[in-house]
Amino acid sequence: MHFCLTGQYTPRAINSLLENPTNNRAEAARKLIESAGGKLVSFYSVPAEGPGVLTIFDVPDPSSAPAIVGIVVGAGTLHNVKLTRLYTQDEIIQVRQKASKLRASYSPPGS
Numbered sequence: 001m002h003f004c005l006t007g008q009y010t011p012r013a014i015n016s017l018l019e020n021p022t023n024n025r026a027e028a029a030r031k032l033i034e035s036a037g038g039k040l041v042s043f044y045s046v047p048a049e050g051p052g053v054l055t056i057f058d059v060p061d062p063s064s065a066p067a068i069v070g071i072v073v074g075a076g077t078l079h080n081v082k083l084t085r086l087y088t089q090d091e092i093i094q095v096r097q098k099a100s101k102l103r104a105s106y107s108p109p110g111s
Contacts, residue, residue: 001058002041002086003065007078008052017051025053032071033057036064049080056086 009017017023026043033040038059046052059065065083072078087095 001060001062001065002088003057003059004084004086005055005057005065005069005072005081006046006052006084007072007081008050010076010079013077014051029053029055029057032068033059036068037061038064052080053078 017025025045026040029043030040036059038057041056041058042054043056044054046054057065057068059068062085065085069081069083073081
C-alpha cells in the first residue's frame, strides 16, 4: 500500500541539519521504511510552510505507515505531519466497482 507523508522539520532538526548539511535524510527514511518491509518510492525536500519533506513509500502492512509516522514524530524530527493513503488506478477501479454494487442500498437525505 502506498502512502504519502508530508511534514515540516522541527527547529531542533533544522539546527541539526545545519550543523551537518551533507546529511542524507532520504537514506534515514529508506532504512526505517525497509525495516518495516517497505520500499521508499520517492523523497523530496519542500520549502512550503517551512523546510520539510514529502515522502512516498510502499508498505505491505497498512499499520506500518502510522507506526513510521509515530517514530519520526516521537524522535522530534518532524511536526505538522500528514499521512495520506494513495491508491493505484487498479485499486480505484476496485473501489468504484464496489461502490457501484453498494449504490442501490443507500438512500440519500430527502429520499
